[in-house]
Amino acid sequence: MTIYVGTANPGFAPYAMEELRRRIQGTKVSGLAPGETFSFTSGDYDPEPLLTDLRRNEPIFLRHLFPVEAEYEVTGNPDNTADALKAYALTLEDRIKGSKIAIQVRKEHNSPFPFSSAEGRDVIVPIIEQLGGESVAREADWIISVYATKKKLFVGCSLPRDNLSDWPGGAVRFRKDEEVISRAAFKLLEAERAFNLPLDRFSNALDLGAAPGGWTSVLLDRGMKVTAVDPAEMDPSLEYHPKLRHIRSNAADVSFAPGSFDLLVCDMSWDPHHTRRIVSELAPALSAGASGIITLKLMYKKPLQSINDLMEDYSHEFDVRKVKQLFHNREEVTMWVKRK
Ligand SMILES: C[S@@+](CC[C@H](N)C(=O)[O-])C[C@H]1O[C@@H](n2cnc3c(N)ncnc32)[C@H](O)[C@@H]1O
Known part of the structure; x- marks a missing residue:
């Protein structure tokens, strides 16, 4: 049985845990950083088919995971900690040799782990080089993940696709110099990647609730004609x-x-149900096969139930392709649909 560290948006780990409990028979789930990170086991499943299933049919609230291949006590002592990280990296010769390796180090705020992310990485880089690998920040063949809690240090090495995101903990960052009208624009940029849906393939967009225009400006930048609907000013x-x-x-x-x-x-x-009624009424204005990217506000006590109800309602006019809580979503999730 493999243990994984899972990460969700702050406050949403309970829903990610619930989704996994429903999906993975026999899994044992246990909280780490409250509301955000937790561990879970592969339960009755072999890791390989489990990861394939999680990748193909991604849970909504699980943003990131990595398999735990070694566990150490967190002592706060830099020498002991560096020795543990190096000893683990030395076990990875087969994966490191000739490969590009990203090292992602995260710690909980109350962890005595003695290094910053960059310092933790610097401890492991010489071992990567010694074993014939190349240390990279992005586009890696393998990711070494390090996660320190108050008491334990979890480490593992996995393929980026098996982590659901190749960003540390799934925290997608866009360049700071990327000019945006509103931070909401990052949601659309992240959705484009998460749904593997290049926006420049579309030509005529309808943007509902468009002001002040973060999403609109992304669509215009991609060369689309945009009809923006909002009583507020752009x-x-x-x-x-x-x-x-x-x-x-x-x-x-x-x-x-x-x-x-x-x-x-x-x-x-x-309200996501009002929004759904409006979008459904406007569905005929979309060509067959047109895509929709819609944020669903989570205003009700049982988000998983609300999302299921909304998916059911949307399915009259649309194929629901994916629902995901993106890193840039707050009290909401983002849905990708295609017009039937
Ligand atoms: C979160 S903001 C949208 C931000 C926008 N996506 C951006 O990137 O700048 C929500 C917008 O929804 C608009 N809105 C709310 N109810 C609406 C409705 N019934 N019809 C049109 N717009 C609505 C509000 O006026 C507000 O500007």
Whole structure:
């Protein structure tokens, strides 16, 4: 039986744990950093098919995982800790030789682990080089993960795809110099990657709840014509954009000719059931096979139940392709649908 460290967005670990309990018969789940990280076992499953299943049918709230291949006590002593990390890395010769290796070190805020992420990495890099590997930050063949709690140090080495995300703990970062009108833009940029849905393949987008225009500006940058619907004002920088039409209206009051759009995005701050009714009414304005990227606000006590109900309702007009809580989502998840 393999043990994994799992990570979810702050406050959402209980739902990630619940999803895994439902999926993995015999799994044992145990909290680490409250609300955020936890360990779980492969239960009655062999790790290989389990990871394939988690990859193909990703849980909504599990952002990241890595397998634990060694555990040490956290002592706070730099020499002992460095010795443990090096000793573990030396066991990985087969995977390291000739490979690109990323080292991802995380610690809980109350952990006595004596190194920062960069310092922990610096301890392991010489071993990677000694064993004929190359240390890289991104696009690695293997990822060595180190996670320190108050008492324990968990380490493991896995393929990036098996971690569900190749970012440390699934914390996707965009370059700070990436100019955005609102931080909401990062949600769309992250959705594009998470759903493997390059936005530049679309030409005509409908953006519901568009103001101040973070998502709209991403769509315009990708060369699309955008119809933005929001009673609120858009950012002045977008005002005279030749490919943008802003309809200052409630999305419940607009209508369009059939098949007008090949992409719908919706980030309306509203009850997810109201939003669903509006999106469903506008479904005929989408061409067959058009994609929709929709945030579902989690305003109810049982998020998993709400999401299931919403998926059921959306499925009348759409194929629900994926629902995921992205790193940039707060009290919400993001859904990708395709018009039937
Ligand atoms: C989170 S903001 C959207 C941010 C936007 N995606 C961006 O990147 O800048 C939510 C927006 O939904 C809009 N909204 C809420 N209810 C709406 C409705 N019924 N029709 C249209 N827009 C609505 C609000 O006015 C608000 O501007």
